[in-house]
Amino acid sequence: MKLYATSISPVHPLQQDRRVSPTSPESSSTPVIDPNLDAAAASIDDADAAGSDAPGTKPGLRARLAASVSDPVLRILVGATVISRLGRGIFLTVTVLYFTLIVGLTPGQVAIVLASASAAGVLASFAGGWLADRFSAKRLLIMFTGIEGLALITYVFADDFVTALVIAVICGLFEQGANSTRSAIIARAFTGESRVHARAVLRAVTNASIAVGSGLGAVALAVGTAEAYRWLIAFAGVLYLLGLFQLVRLPKWIEAPSRAAVAEVVTETGSVDAAATAEAIAAERRSWRRHSPWRDPRYLLLTVLSAVFGMQFGVAELGVPLWILRETAVPEVINAALLILNTIIVVVFQVPLSRGTHDLRTAGRVSAIAAWLMAAACLVYAAAAGLPVGFAIAVLVTAAVTHAFAEVLSQAGGWGLSFELADPVQAGSYQGVFGMGYSVGALAAPLLVNATAISHGLSGWMLLAGIFLASGLGIWAIARVAARRADVAA
Numbered sequence: 001m002k003l004y005a006t007s008i009s010p011v012h013p014l015q016q017d018r019r020v021s022p023t024s025p026e027s028s029s030t031p032v033i034d035p036n037l038d039a040a041a042a043s044i045d046d047a048d049a050a051g052s053d054a055p056g057t058k059p060g061l062r063a064r065l066a067a068s069v070s071d072p073v074l075r076i077l078v079g080a081t082v083i084s085r086l087g088r089g090i091f092l093t094v095t096v097l098y099f100t101l102i103v104g105l106t107p108g109q110v111a112i113v114l115a116s117a118s119a120a121g122v123l124a125s126f127a128g129g130w131l132a133d134r135f136s137a138k139r140l141l142i143m144f145t146g147i148e149g150l151a152l153i154t155y156v157f158a159d160d161f162v163t164a165l166v167i168a169v170i171c172g173l174f175e176q177g178a179n180s181t182r183s184a185i186i187a188r189a190f191t192g193e194s195r196v197h198a199r200a201v202l203r204a205v206t207n208a209s210i211a212v213g214s215g216l217g218a219v220a221l222a223v224g225t226a227e228a229y230r231w232l233i234a235f236a237g238v239l240y241l242l243g244l245f246q247l248v249r250l251p252k253w254i255e256a257p258s259r260a261a262v263a264e265v266v267t268e269t270g271s272v273d274a275a276a277t278a279e280a281i282a283a284e285r286r287s288w289r290r291h292s293p294w295r296d297p298r299y300l301l302l303t304v305l306s307a308v309f310g311m312q313f314g315v316a317e318l319g320v321p322l323w324i325l326r327e328t329a330v331p332e333v334i335n336a337a338l339l340i341l342n343t344i345i346v347v348v349f350q351v352p353l354s355r356g357t358h359d360l361r362t363a364g365r366v367s368a369i370a371a372w373l374m375a376a377a378c379l380v381y382a383a384a385a386g387l388p389v390g391f392a393i394a395v396l397v398t399a400a401v402t403h404a405f406a407e408v409l410s411q412a413g414g415w416g417l418s419f420e421l422a423d424p425v426q427a428g429s430y431q432g433v434f435g436m437g438y439s440v441g442a443l444a445a446p447l448l449v450n451a452t453a454i455s456h457g458l459s460g461w462m463l464l465a466g467i468f469l470a471s472g473l474g475i476w477a478i479a480r481v482a483a484r485r486a487d488v489a490a
Helices: 013-019 037-053 061-068 072-103 107-132 137-157 161-189 193-223 226-242 274-289 297-309 312-327 333-353 360-383 389-420 424-489
Strands: none
Touching (some): 072 161, 072 226, 137 226, 161 193, 193 226, 193 389, 297 360, 312 333, 312 424, 360 424
């Protein structure tokens, strides 16, 4: 085992409470015990007795919600997410129509703008995590979020294709950079199950806030004037900026530990040995590079498989609407109902179904369940073609529910594995690589869904089901092997 020198800074009390337990190797080998054990035991018994006798001891919904965000860092992130995702929901609702009706872009130009923004986010996903290992993650997150908010506001001045394209690329860059930086903060601010819990809470809050923001965005669609569109887009950008008041409250101890400076090598005569010092610096750099995610084949394979399975978002966003339009007699409004149903399931079930996925075996197990559910959802979606309207709606709702639970479980398993299999020395870079995989998957998803389900019908849906099943079971296999190796190492 190799030991690497790191600089030591004062530990914040909250950080110390979270990371060091009485039985951890970092703590003292002789725990401090309260000498008045009888009094302590009596007080505990009295409290237990009082709690068991009191009527209605089960905490209410408000108490459970408060407990789920009891961590101060998580409360800050949740507050910032609620505000900014409201703005995101507004913007997503009006984007395409704003580009088409107000800016005057053609459908082809709109597609180029959106695809370019997604492509820019691919590189930014890794860059955000990479930078968070080397600079202040707190300052990076504030800067990225602020620039994205300002860029959204500048959309009101867009009046041609080039301007809209430049703004969209800037938004894509800093949105994904902020996402990876936030993941790096979660990787360092929390440990074990609390990390997955934080991601689950933030995802539930994100979905709920975007849904509310979408309702606000409908105001512009109802009014239909250029001024209404522009005012709402500007309001969306302002909401991003208001979220900064939460982010500035993040504590300093969430930052990556500073890399220890290599001391100069001094000879017996007191002079500096330049050659030896240079070699020491080179050795430190080699040691740092050994912790790079690009040298971790297992993590890279996990990222690729997760990216493939993450294309299931493209099924809901593109595949299902087109399938309903082309192959069923179901009214198009059912697609909005299916999206609302998906949002409700994510908001309600993401947190409880994510519990325990910090454990490698549990994360692998839920990933396997998600694989089978997603494969089944694809086949059920396909079965809706040609059915009477009532039966088709029932089939589509069944498929959407199955799909939603596959989404929830796959996210929970992916978060657990992405955190637990990452090297903590470069936690930001690892989260950046994982996020970049999802960005690539999101970029490729429309092409895959169109080339399979939309172009080939039932056989295409079957191929898509096989792809999701293979990738999900591959994630399960990685988790099983990793758990066995962890047992051997223990």
